[in-house]
Amino acid sequence: MDTISKITDAEYKVMRVVWQLQEATSAQIIQALEGTESWDPKTIYTLISRLVNKGALEILRTQGRTHYYGAVVTQEDYRRHVSSSLLERLYGNSLKNLVACFLKEQPVSQEEISQLRKLLEEEDSHG
Numbered sequence: 354m355d356t357i358s359k360i361t362d363a364e365y366k367v368m369r370v371v372w373q374l375q376e377a378t379s380a381q382i383i384q385a386l387e388g389t390e391s392w393d394p395k396t397i398y399t400l401i402s403r404l405v406n407k408g409a410l411e412i413l414r415t416q417g418r419t420h421y422y423g424a425v426v427t428q429e430d431y432r433r434h435v436s437s438s439l440l441e442r443l444y445g446n447s448l449k450n451l452v453a454c455f456l457k458e459q460p461v462s463q464e465e466i467s468q469l470r471k472l473l474e475e476e477d478s479h480g
Contacts, residue, residue, distance in 0.1 A: 356408045357426055357434040365431075366390065367400045368409065372428040376413055376421050 360368065370385040371377050377385075379401055383394050401422065404410040413423040444450040 357431055358438070359407050360404070360409055360426070360431070363392075364400050364404050364407075364409070367397065367404060368424060368426070368428075368431070371410060371422055371424045376423045378419050378421055380419075382422075 366386065366389070367382055370382045374381060374385075379398055382401065383397050386392060386397060401410065405412065405422070409424065409426045410422045411425050413421045415421070440446055440448065440451055444454070
């Protein structure tokens, strides 16, 4: 989990590309980020290198001078960590406070309310 907490917002954008592609070369990562970020390719190489050094990415194989990167940290583990951290830092570990805040700030459709009720009922029946 320590690796996850050290992933910066910029590094997260690189991770999203690797999660989507499952394995990616630096050229593929650069191409994917070209349309969304105004980063120089050297910046992206640096982010990839940092993620490898942190243990979030690994080199799966090398063909010639091309490295194929894969995620060590799964997207699900990352989401779980960030959600837990957010809940703790902003809402004092109160799920009720988090949901209340979102309900006040975001429009919620009847369908979403029904889905939330269903999730709560399922959770209630398990515990």
